[in-house]
Amino acid sequence: MMSLPDSSSPGAGKALRGLRVLEFSAGSVAGQYGGQCLGDLGADVVRVDGAWTAGAACHAAFNRNKRSLSADPHTGEGRELLRRLCSRADVLIDALPAATLDGLGLGWPELSRAAPRLVYARVVPAVMPAGPAPQDAADLLAEAAGGYMGITGGRDGAPSRLGTSALEALAGVNCQSAILAALFQRAATGLGQHVSTSVLESEIAFLANAAVECLLGGPQPARWGSEHAQQVPYKAFRTADGWIVVAAGFQNLYAAFVQELGRPDLAADARFATMSGRVQNRAALYAALDAETARHGTGDLLRRLERSGVPCAPVNDLAQVFAHRQVRHRGMRVDLPGGRPGARAVLGPPARYSAFAVAEDWMAPPVAGEHTESVLQDWLAPADQVAPLVP
Numbered sequence: 001m002m003s004l005p006d007s008s009s010p011g012a013g014k015a016l017r018g019l020r021v022l023e024f025s026a027g028s029v030a031g032q033y034g035g036q037c038l039g040d041l042g043a044d045v046v047r048v049d050g051a052w053t054a055g056a057a058c059h060a061a062f063n064r065n066k067r068s069l070s071a072d073p074h075t076g077e078g079r080e081l082l083r084r085l086c087s088r089a090d091v092l093i094d095a096l097p098a099a100t101l102d103g104l105g106l107g108w109p110e111l112s113r114a115a116p117r118l119v120y121a122r123v124v125p126a127v128m129p130a131g132p133a134p135q136d137a138a139d140l141l142a143e144a145a146g147g148y149m150g151i152t153g154g155r156d157g158a159p160s161r162l163g164t165s166a167l168e169a170l171a172g173v174n175c176q177s178a179i180l181a182a183l184f185q186r187a188a189t190g191l192g193q194h195v196s197t198s199v200l201e202s203e204i205a206f207l208a209n210a211a212v213e214c215l216l217g218g219p220q221p222a223r224w225g226s227e228h229a230q231q232v233p234y235k236a237f238r239t240a241d242g243w244i245v246v247a248a249g250f251q252n253l254y255a256a257f258v259q260e261l262g263r264p265d266l267a268a269d270a271r272f273a274t275m276s277g278r279v280q281n282r283a284a285l286y287a288a289l290d291a292e293t294a295r296h297g298t299g300d301l302l303r304r305l306e307r308s309g310v311p312c313a314p315v316n317d318l319a320q321v322f323a324h325r326q327v328r329h330r331g332m333r334v335d336l337p338g339g340r341p342g343a344r345a346v347l348g349p350p351a352r353y354s355a356f357a358v359a360e361d362w363m364a365p366p367v368a369g370e371h372t373e374s375v376l377q378d379w380l381a382p383a384d385q386v387a388p389l390v391p
Contacts, residue, residue, distance in 0.1 A: 014042025031095025033172025039065030070369030
């Protein structure tokens with residue numbers, strides 16, 4: 001069940017206006033990110049803080065557009081309060097260790113009987129051979145066990161993890177997607193359901209062509225760093241003042257690339273005249289190209305290659321990313337009013353909608369328990385004041 005706010009309420013025109021989401025996520029990036037994705041679109045996402053709360057520096061990154069309620073599940077009063085809130089929720093996100101909510105009588109078997117329209121979304125913590133992984137190690141262990149680390153890193157170096165907890169965030173996106181699909185089906189059947197995902201499943205599904213080629217009997221993918229197995233030149237090149245990536249494997253692009261470097265002889269050289277030759281002789285070609293790109297400034301080389309139609313881009317640090325004209329144009333930094341100092345700048349939305357301004361009225365990440373009173377007042381109103389979800 002969910003209440004429908006009046007048209008002056010924050011987010012009133014957004015796609016998930018009025019949807020009630022109860023989030024039990026503690027330190028799970030996947031659970032928090034899934035809830036944040038729903039909150040971005042106007043859902044009333046209530047993060048339950050209390051016995052499970054895990055302090056983390058990434059709180060500001062994964063908890064915008066949520067309210068926070070404190071409840072003590074170890075008391076009878078706290079458990080009863082949580083049961084009442086669950087009965088009023090449209091969606092429950094459970095990213096806690098296995099059986100935590102079951103032990104409180106708040107697992108799927110109990111809640112599906114008490115609230116048959118509830119969509120119960122389980123985000124399974126990373127599980128390794130030795131058992132559940134601690135939250136702060138979930139992404140690292142999943143990357144190793146699920147294959148990404150095995151194909152990431154320099155050609156002759158050690159395996160490398162991704163630069164952020166990207167696969168946990170991906171699991172959060174999959175959680176959101178599963179929730180929306182379940183809500184869509186509920187519109188037809190009137191019934192909720194249990195959906196689940198995990199970091200490991202999300203990672204393996206995201207291996208895409210690398211995994212499918214292996215399943216079809218192909219070779220194990222190798223680590224190539226920024227290089228490409230079948231295209232040369234295709235990698236990051238050091239310049240006089242930074243780095244640039246160039247994807248010029250195809251013949252016309254290769255010819256234009258070496259022309260701009262002042263080395264047309266590299267296009268005529270029999271060793272490098274064809275794609276197969278460049279792949280076979282990549283070490284010799286890269287030795288020559290590396291020496292040439294190092295003689296140019298990044299900006300100058302970018303301008304020349306762009307003029308010639310050669311695919312290229314600077315390897316930006318994050319300050320440069322947010323100074324980029326396209327990033328600024330698309331509003332990928334949003335400065336929120338209020339909130340704690342240092343928690344007001346958040347990332348912008350990855351998609352836009354013609355029917356509503358998605359970042360309008362976004363809220364800063366909450367302090368634990370900040371909204372307990374207002375949530376109880378809004379969610380636990382008399383039943384006749386709570387409108388049913390649109391069928």
